[in-house]
Amino acid sequence: MDLEDFPDVLALRYASSGAKAIWGRRRKAELLRDLWILILEIQQKYGLAIPEGAVEAYKRTRDNIDLVRIDALDLELRHDVMAQLRAFNEVAGYECLHQGLTSRDETDNVEQCQIFAGLGLARDKTVAILVRLRNLALEYQALAIAGRSHLAPGQPTTHGKRLATHARELMLAFEHLEQFIERYPLRGIKGAMGTQQDMLDLLGSSEVSVTDLDSHVRDYFGFPRVLDSTGQVYPRTLDLEVLDILVQLAAACSNFAKTVRLMAGLGLAQEGRKKGQKGSSAMPHKKNARTSERIVGLYSALCGFKTMIERIAGDQWFEGDVSCSVPRRLAFPGAFFALDGLYEAMLTVLDEMEVFPALIKRELKYFQPFLSTTAFLMAAVETGMGRESAYDIIQKHAMDTAAEIEAGGENTLVTRLVNDGSFKVAPEEIYRIASEVKYGLAERHVESICKDIDVLAKRYPNMVSYNPEPLR
Template identity: 30%
Template sequence: MSTGIHDKYESPLTSRYASPEMAALFSPANRFYTWRQLWLNLAKAEKELGVKGITDEAIEEMEAHLILTKEDFEIAAIEEKRRRHDVMAHVYAFGQTAPKAAGIIHLGATSCYVTDNGDLIILRKGLDLLLDKLARAIYHFSRFADKYKSLPTLGFTHFQPAQLTTVGKRATLWIQELLWDLRNIIRARNDIGFRGVKGTTGTQASFLSLFDGDHDKVEALDARVCELFGFEILYPVTGQTYSRKIDIDILNPLSSFGATAHKIATDLRLLANLKEIEEPFEKDQIGSSAMAYKRNPMRCERVCSLSRHLMVLAQDTLMTNSVQWLERTLDDSANRRISLPEAFLTTDIVLSLLQNISEGLVVYPQVIQRHISQELPFMATENIIMAVTKKGGDRQECHEMIRVLSHQAASAVKEEGKENDLIERIKKTEYFKCIHDEVDSLLDPSTFIGRAPQQVDKFIKEHVNPALEPYSEILKQDKHVTLSV
């Protein structure tokens, strides 16, 4: 039974998760609008350099019809079905809308003039959107780190209790990786160049003919179109396409970010299981259809799920680049239509989730303290040994006494399910009478966290704040942001 709009598969990346901005950027409407911009600027540059037959009226008509209408899409669809060529279908559709320009649209160009330059324009804009979101996520995690920089918590190595750290210090480990992602994505964004006007195999033969053999004008045309689109880098040589290695350089940092996001979300899932920290949980949210009490870490699970997809997408670009025979083959096209948009849409979704998570993390200090109290007696044994030796005790003898009592306490915890009573055992043992009045102070968790609070302060001041400075205006737009961290 047909249900209209629901009888076709839709990617959940756009139908369920993606932001309107990123979904619009990779939409057919924006893609073909970008093509029309490319045809317009090519015509403008050619006219500036003396190509005959390009009139002011033609330019004005092209400018007036950059945004496609429903009729434009219908014309292009009919023509593509007939010609089996999407670029020529849209050249025809644009010419129907701007008839005074019909004869000069795409003059001297090959299809990759619009497809490849269009992709580079869209990919660069996509990275700008991602960088803004990444800056927001870093900022909110930094506020969290600052707020809890002095709250002691169990550290874990091998997911076994280890020396204490603080809730905020642990968050700096996440933030540091996000800062590296920010650096890598900025590099990728700033390294994106423009293919320019290179012709069918990159030799610019068609443009050399257009300018009657004038090499200087061909180079001037290439540079002028690049300038009109605001690119600082013009690739000096290309085949028919820009090198698909550029796609590797763009998707690698996105996939690398996927690994960061997966690690952060996994840590939070583990902490949620310990009931120490939870992601935001809405008032009417349902954790389980059967178990009403559950507060599943749904957002973090989604981050992990999508990040796994993101991490593998860079493999497509590696394999595609490796098989681009000579000046190019077309086996890149279908793959890139999927892998490039999906990488950006997925990164965008993961960043939206991370921002939401970082803004609403819930910490349970009493649970954290209870877990510390269960393990700290074992960790405090070295402090106790030192205190006894300062009172004149023998270190080796004290060590043996502590060892025996520790094993007894551990056995009670593991085999009888009791609380860790090592400290009570020490207080009841005559050997330790000389430090009984010091034992409690030797168990103060704040004395076990080293320089964690100071590390957080220095990290935010010297690394986070400078990295976020270029995004200060964007961060101010967030009503939750007070730029004081």
């Protein structure tokens, strides 16, 4: 049966080539072989008898990876690590690997290498997204827009501040990601029960040699530290923290995508269209926010992968077993593919998004009397009116005006307040307030957030100009 008929949809349709390179089967085999060769060299250094020419043979055949042969051996042995081991031994012509190890020494460390690389890719693309959000936030820093809470118009804000707020949320997740990368520990070579006993026996009970082996593995693969104690498996709560970070990153983008979808529905913006792109398959006039919907959908998928890891994080039996293997095999490639696909879609939307200032201003003018109600309230308090009494007067006139508009009438809120003798604000002040569009410190907020992004851009200059791959 042709496996191409059963594709990994996340890899095929959504993930970039960079993400697929990290999680591909060949890459995993390469990492396994690198780990075996490194351990063999350290064992030889500390006196383990290794046949002459064995290390060189393994190095020479490192890239001779026959996935078909590995699959055949896996069917025979029902053990994927042993299948990889035998395939490597066959091409090298020696049987010197896996001495003093358990399969978790190989799988956990190799998968952590893939996770570490995936986190690095996520970090870099997060910077690219933040830079684009910065640019758009500055471009629309002073574009006043009707701010909405509960989806209803509330007070004016600016479109730039709205974008900058999404950027700040993503920056909080980015800080979590950076800190985690700086402290992410490798499991190391711990053996069957985590005591390193077999390696001690193999290397003449030399604690120094066993400790040195862990240090060499840590440094070779570029990790900041190595765990000093594990069972057969490292704590799966560490895996859960990885998924927490990925979900936090994705959530910020999903919130942005929801904003784009809602603005598109109001006719204030759209995510952009590539020439020849179809909108609705049935209605030719429609410009559906499909890529933003993709972002939200991939966020949902990512949350599902997190649920898998939540189930195994608190379910370890003594020193460990392999019940966590299935969720981890599915969740880690899937989660990183989902985030990567989401990021590629996010970058595409940011590059192609269109905003319609004229329609935004028209909407703002329509709602302006309602958007001024809190300013009316502050002015009333300044005259000495009780806050609740003033609130009740404004609310009554606002509700009556809304009912009048719903019946086909005009917005008469300002006139109602001017004509209400119990409302102590002078008529000229009411007219002034109603004519002003005030959005507080919105522009300053934009500047503050953009300065922080500028610092990131200087630290990761190569990602400023990253371009997403074409979307399907």
